Amino acid sequence: MRYDRSQLFKSAFVYLITTQSPNKTMKEVVPVSCSLCNKSSISSFKDLSEEEIGKLSQSKTCSFFKKGQILMHEGARAAGVFCIHSGKTKLYRMGTEGREQIIRFAQGGELVGYRSVLSGEPLSASIEALSDTHACFIPKALFFDFIQTNPKFSLEMMRLACHELGEAGKLITNLAQKSVRERVAEVLMILKDTFGETEEGYIDVSLTREEIASMVGTVTETAIRILSEFKESGIVILKGRKIQIVQPKELLRIAQIFD
Amino acid sequence: MNSKPTDYKLELFEKLFGEEAQELYHDFRSKSRYYLKSEGEVLFQEGTSSNFVFLILDGSVRLQVKKGNSEEVILQFFGEGDLAGIMDVIQYQVYRSNAIVHSATAELCVIDKQNFFKILSKRHHFALKLIHQMDKDTADIESRAAFMNTQKVTNRISGAIQVLEKKFGKNAEGEINIEISPSHIAKMVGATRTSVYRSMKKLQELGELRFEQHKIILP
Numbered sequence: 211m212r213y214d215r216s217q218l219f220k221s222a223f224v225y226l227i228t229t230q231s232p233n234k235t236m237k238e239v240v241p242v243s244c245s246l247c248n249k250s251s252i253s254s255f256k257d258l259s260e261e262e263i264g265k266l267s268q269s270k271t272c273s274f275f276k277k278g279q280i281l282m283h284e285g286a287r288a289a290g291v292f293c294i295h296s297g298k299t300k301l302y303r304m305g306t307e308g309r310e311q312i313i314r315f316a317q318g319g320e321l322v323g324y325r326s327v328l329s330g331e332p333l334s335a336s337i338e339a340l341s342d343t344h345a346c347f348i349p350k351a352l353f354f355d356f357i358q359t360n361p362k363f364s365l366e367m368m369r370l371a372c373h374e375l376g377e378a379g380k381l382i383t384n385l386a387q388k389s390v391r392e393r394v395a396e397v398l399m400i401l402k403d404t405f406g407e408t409e410e411g412y413i414d415v416s417l418t419r420e421e422i423a424s425m426v427g428t429v430t431e432t433a434i435r436i437l438s439e440f441k442e443s444g445i446v447i448l449k450g451r452k453i454q455i456v457q458p459k460e461l462l463r464i465a466q467i468f469d
Numbered sequence: 470m471n472s473k474p475t476d477y478k479l480e481l482f483e484k485l486f487g488e489e490a491q492e493l494y495h496d497f498r499s500k501s502r503y504y505l506k507s508e509g510e511v512l513f514q515e516g517t518s519s520n521f522v523f524l525i526l527d528g529s530v531r532l533q534v535k536k537g538n539s540e541e542v543i544l545q546f547f548g549e550g551d552l553a554g555i556m557d558v559i560q561y562q563v564y565r566s567n568a569i570v571h572s573a574t575a576e577l578c579v580i581d582k583q584n585f586f587k588i589l590s591k592r593h594h595f596a597l598k599l600i601h602q603m604d605k606d607t608a609d610i611e612s613r614a615a616f617m618n619t620q621k622v623t624n625r626i627s628g629a630i631q632v633l634e635k636k637f638g639k640n641a642e643g644e645i646n647i648e649i650s651p652s653h654i655a656k657m658v659g660a661t662r663t664s665v666y667r668s669m670k671k672l673q674e675l676g677e678l679r680f681e682q683h684k685i686i687l688p
Binding site for chain 1: 534536537539540542544545555556559560561565566589590593596597599600601603604605606607608610611612613614615617656658659
């Protein structure tokens with residue numbers, strides 16, 4: 211299928227999604243063409259050819275998810291993958307006693323659901339919007355087409371699989387070896403590295419104490435107690451859900467992160 | 470280490486790789502070395518240069534890490550057809566864990582990084598199989614992590630056993646097809662051997678499993 215370049219320019223500045231939220235009207239900039247997407251240089255599709263980008267632009271469906279909405283459910287079969295355009299999502303799975311374990315986060319430019327598509331197995335985690343999120347759905351068939359025909363894309367998927375395997379290894383090692391206090395300290399540093407900081411110096415993500423506990427692998431009460439201890443020691447500032455890291459070196463020391 | 474370069478079996482490649490078996494059989498015969506290793510032998514060590522990938526033809530290998538004075542943690546087990554060391558070869562310059570032969574003996578092909586990438590670039594189904602393997606391994610580790618989100622050692626053990634059953638399968642008698650000691654289970658779930666012994670006894674009393682001579686038998 212040839213990609214129609216004139217069509218691209220006609221539609222290049224047509225914004226696909228306009229959403230209303232209670233506080234403001236958002237004109238979300240999800241361009242029709244993926245080549246104009248501001249995440250194109252960091253997404254896993256960065257090595258696709260112009261023609262392949264054209265196919266991607268024609269086949270994708272972009273959707274808006276309000277905070278708390280589920281993009282994909284654990285146990286379901288994925289009909290395709292989501293490329294997150296904007297917003298923040300969490301991937302979690304249910305453990306024993308109905309407690310969730312946050313596996314990782316995904317934000318702008320990242321792919322979710324691809325593991326289920328590749329393995330043909332049900333989704334191993336649910337994906338939920340942590341903030342208002344725009345995500346583009348890419349059908350399974352096209353995704354497989356790229357893997358089968360583009361070796362660079364195939365290698366990129368392999369790198370992604372390696373990265374996630376490495377992260378899962380770190381997660382289980384920490385759960386097995388580190389104390390809850392060490393894990394809370396590490397999770398705070400991970401959140402800061404993943405989401406960055408706001409202008410006021412707070413970690414740029416809003417998580418409940420329950421969500422922090424589910425990342426750490428502990429009960430909410432313990433997470434609250436340890437965060438309060440960090441606050442009393444002047445290591446962090448807590449303002450509602452906002453967390454500011456004041457003494458990163460002390461947090462690294464507690465987390466036993468030396469590299 | 471015994472090198473027996475004539476012991477590549479086409480039937481095994483056919484079983485493991487289906488569509489590209491013939492090509493991969495010839496690739497591996499010409500580009501890798503065959504080894505027969507014994508239980509406890511180390512394939513690679515944490516912190517050393519990641520220059521080789523290990524294709525397991527028979528037997529099992531476990532991947533474990535040790536940080537400081539902490540107890541070792543078993544990250545995963547590899548069985549027939551799995552490749553150990555891919556993540557480190559693709560993602561890092563050094564191995565991030567230790568790979569140790571778990572079964573009494575293990576048959577392996579060892580291939581260097583350059584030749585591994587050469588095979589990968591021309592064998593599409595092989596590349597896809599590796600992505601599948603890593604995806605499944607990641608899902609297994611994450612599944613264990615979800616079970617470890619609890620203080621109850623019995624729950625952690627159940628999670629670890631589910632992963633072993635899924636990975637190695639079980640025979641007609643319900644025996645999971647890998648020998649494993651309570652000490653290994655302790656390293657999988659991050660608990661002491663004593664609490665693992667106690668919890669496994671409790672699971673036996675509840676009729677959820679039997680444990681006989683390093684074999685887990687499920688009802």
